Amino acid sequence: MMKQRILRISFVGILAFGLLLGGQILYRTNWVNGQLAQNSRQISGVISAQITAENGQKVLEVTTNHVQNLEKVGQQLETLAGENPIRLKDQRTPELERLMAKMEFPLQEGITQGNFTQMEETLQQQATQARVDLELSMNSEGIYVNLTQGQAQLLEVIERPGQGKFLPSRSQ
Numbered sequence: 001m002m003k004q005r006i007l008r009i010s011f012v013g014i015l016a017f018g019l020l021l022g023g024q025i026l027y028r029t030n031w032v033n034g035q036l037a038q039n040s041r042q043i044s045g046v047i048s049a050q051i052t053a054e055n056g057q058k059v060l061e062v063t064t065n066h067v068q069n070l071e072k073v074g075q076q077l078e079t080l081a082g083e084n085p086i087r088l089k090d091q092r093t094p095e096l097e098r099l100m101a102k103m104e105f106p107l108q109e110g111i112t113q114g115n116f117t118q119m120e121e122t123l124q125q126q127a128t129q130a131r132v133d134l135e136l137s138m139n140s141e142g143i144y145v146n147l148t149q150g151q152a153q154l155l156e157v158i159e160r161p162g163q164g165k166f167l168p169s170r171s172q
Contacts, residue, residue, distance in 0.1 A: 043076045044068060051084065063089045063172060070144040070155055071137040078165055088155045088169040096147050096154040099130050107143065107158060142166070 040049035045067030052061045060081040067073050067090075077086050103123055110119025120136055127134035127147065135146035142159040157166040 039080055040077075043073055043080075045073055046077075049077070049080065054087075058084045059167065060084045060086045061089060062086060064153070064155060065091070066148075066153060067146060067155055068135075069137075070135065070146045070157070071139060074142075074144060074157055074166070081165070085165060085167050087167040088157070089172045090153050090155045090169055091151065092154040092169075092171045093149070093152040095130070096132065096149060096152055099126065099132055099147060100145070100154055100156060102126055103145070107145075111143070111158070111160075 040046045040062065045064050047063040047065050049060055049062045051058050053059070060077065062077055064073075074086075103126055106119050106122040106126075110116050116138065123136060123145075124134060131149065133148040135144075135148070137144045140160070141163055142157050145154075145156045145158065147154040155169050157169075159166055
């Protein structure tokens, strides 16, 4: 009789725990991602945003389409992401990736030497030679690079050391 009672109490406890855990999972997947999707659609150039798990870490994954002001969009996404790092997904092409790889040298040189005017001139020259539109901006948190060629677009946020808000961008 006592064993049956303990068994029933254990069963009810496990059932209650399972229901609570299931409710929490439903809340996270439906309500949190639903709110993110709704709020992200209000940001210009953002198609969708969702929290995903990447190497055991929560990441705000943002799918973009023709972002015009990456610095402003980045600030809005930081507010939306909270403590989660952000990964942008863009419409990059191999040509834009090669150009970005070439631009990495003047970018890093400008950051380390603090010669941002020369960096900007060099990047503009490289973009013009490649027939790519370059939108470059910076603030106290990082440098925002937007390369556009036709329908293709590559977005990259190069943060100052210790920020950790933006992960390297990827293709959609």
